[in-house]
Amino acid sequence: MSMSAKRACDACHRRKVKCDGGLPCRNCSQASLGCTFNTVPQKKGPKGSRAKVISELRETQRQTQLALKLNDRWPIPPSQALTPGLLTPEVIKGCMDFFFKHMYPNIPVLRREYLEQSLGCLETDGEAYCLVAAFCAFTIIQPGLNVMGEAVVKTVEPTTYPTAISGAALLEEALRVRKIYDYVETPSQLTVTTSFFVFGCYFGLEKHNIAWFYLREATTFAQMLGMEDENTYSEIDPAESLVRRRLFWLLFVTERAYALQRHRSLTLQATIGLPTVEEDSRELVDLSGFNHLVDLFLPFDDVFIGLWNKIRTDCSTAWIAKLQQKLADAVPAQLKSPESQVADLKTTQQWLRTVVWQLSISNGYLSSSSANSSMTFKYPIEIARDLLAVTGQLSRQSMEVHGIGLIEKLFDVAYALTDVMACVPLDSSTLKIGPHDYLMEFVNLLSTLRGGDSRFLPLLLTKIHDSLPHLSPSPSLSPAGTCSLSAEDIMETEPPILGSEDIIASITTTAEWNAYVSAPSILESATAYHLGKHDYSR
Numbered sequence: 001m002s003m004s005a006k007r008a009c010d011a012c013h014r015r016k017v018k019c020d021g022g023l024p025c026r027n028c029s030q031a032s033l034g035c036t037f038n039t040v041p042q043k044k045g046p047k048g049s050r051a052k053v054i055s056e057l058r059e060t061q062r063q064t065q066l067a068l069k070l071n072d073r074w075p076i077p078p079s080q081a082l083t084p085g086l087l088t089p090e091v092i093k094g095c096m097d098f099f100f101k102h103m104y105p106n107i108p109v110l111r112r113e114y115l116e117q118s119l120g121c122l123e124t125d126g127e128a129y130c131l132v133a134a135f136c137a138f139t140i141i142q143p144g145l146n147v148m149g150e151a152v153v154k155t156v157e158p159t160t161y162p163t164a165i166s167g168a169a170l171l172e173e174a175l176r177v178r179k180i181y182d183y184v185e186t187p188s189q190l191t192v193t194t195s196f197f198v199f200g201c202y203f204g205l206e207k208h209n210i211a212w213f214y215l216r217e218a219t220t221f222a223q224m225l226g227m228e229d230e231n232t233y234s235e236i237d238p239a240e241s242l243v244r245r246r247l248f249w250l251l252f253v254t255e256r257a258y259a260l261q262r263h264r265s266l267t268l269q270a271t272i273g274l275p276t277v278e279e280d281s282r283e284l285v286d287l288s289g290f291n292h293l294v295d296l297f298l299p300f301d302d303v304f305i306g307l308w309n310k311i312r313t314d315c316s317t318a319w320i321a322k323l324q325q326k327l328a329d330a331v332p333a334q335l336k337s338p339e340s341q342v343a344d345l346k347t348t349q350q351w352l353r354t355v356v357w358q359l360s361i362s363n364g365y366l367s368s369s370s371a372n373s374s375m376t377f378k379y380p381i382e383i384a385r386d387l388l389a390v391t392g393q394l395s396r397q398s399m400e401v402h403g404i405g406l407i408e409k410l411f412d413v414a415y416a417l418t419d420v421m422a423c424v425p426l427d428s429s430t431l432k433i434g435p436h437d438y439l440m441e442f443v444n445l446l447s448t449l450r451g452g453d454s455r456f457l458p459l460l461l462t463k464i465h466d467s468l469p470h471l472s473p474s475p476s477l478s479p480a481g482t483c484s485l486s487a488e489d490i491m492e493t494e495p496p497i498l499g500s501e502d503i504i505a506s507i508t509t510t511a512e513w514n515a516y517v518s519a520p521s522i523l524e525s526a527t528a529y530h531l532g533k534h535d536y537s538r
Helices: 010-015 026-031 050-073 089-106 112-118 126-141 162-178 189-204 208-224 230-235 238-262 288-297 302-308 317-330 339-362 379-391 396-400 404-423 435-448 452-467 487-491 510-516 526-530
Strands: none
Touching: 010 026, 089 112, 089 126, 089 288, 089 339, 112 126, 126 162, 126 189, 162 189, 189 208, 189 238, 189 404, 208 238, 230 238, 238 288, 238 302, 238 339, 288 317, 288 339, 302 339, 317 339, 339 379, 339 396, 339 404, 379 404, 379 435, 404 435, 404 452, 435 452
């Protein structure tokens, strides 16, 4: 209600306009300003730009509100909550250098300039401190990096790496400081990114229930910020919009990969456009590979996850064959991407082909007489050949930078290959490179990649001993980062020549295949064997 005002409110006085005395007054209501009477009256001054005054008033009030919110979120000053000497400039710089050289193309959700600028405000900005601490922990834990960027001795058990301990300390610090303030009620893009890095840390430490919790936390915050709504991206700064779009798709890909590995459900859907490579002229790295990674996971929607988790049954041979073709077309034969991104793309592509093949066999869609090789029992042999043709050209570091996630995918492919070899009799007289050689190459890879020799190599050797007792793998290890078979030799090989009895040719249905298998073998997945993951027949 209006009344005769003895003096104008603070905003009207500042704008030099007539105040009607309302609480709030009409002018403040129309300009969306707070209406107060706190200013001591002063003499009138020269009139200025009223639009500029409104803008200044809004900014002042915004800063005041932010300060109040910060005080509400932080019951104590951030500087009093930090552990002195833990997150040092040397640690941050070492992690930044490694991340932007080797990991950024796959995780393009942080600006180097932001991290550099944050160095000066870590004691006053708690949210930035938590993000940087989680970022450094992730960069150390995932590839087994030490803070100076030198290689970690591979013979040390991964859980006892000095770097893993340092990473765990930084992770604990990030979580401890984060608990002090209320980041849930008012999340930001930094909140989402921090949760993602915490997820990555726990994944690298193989604490998968905790990892899933923080991945779901990140996707929940993303939804709270409207990141799945295309309209929200036009409302923010273009540079921030681009990074936010990449962050959404990174979560999209990560959630789908983890859902396949651990039989989880999905929360994010493909509801916004992909980031365009030419959108940011400041990028020094070709990020087209990031979009190719998204393309690989786009088909793995709620329908596929429902089939994978055995809560749906509406699938067909034609649908699966089409999905295999999409995977084949998703990644170009020639990539302009950095080597580490090529390693991730090509390995993930072949792993997903294996996943779809597993779904095929569990639904009874495979046949030895199919003209489509992806719908036959021998398809894992072709997958293994294609994967090794790529890994043979990659450095060890380009694969190790992806940590245990890439090693687990190699293991899954090798496990499926072992199952097929146990059921497909091969002609031992042929001199051509074939499945036996591929399997030995996987043994060689797991024994040279950091983290593979301590866990996944023993699992694979046990599987070979149980399924192929006539083999005694004692690999002659190649030098680090090399493959004893050249890519040319691998790709020139033909499909395996079957034994003289050609037993497999008589198998035309999944039922006959299951009857042929004397042990569970092909009806188990690699990870069901020891890791408690997927069982083809469940």
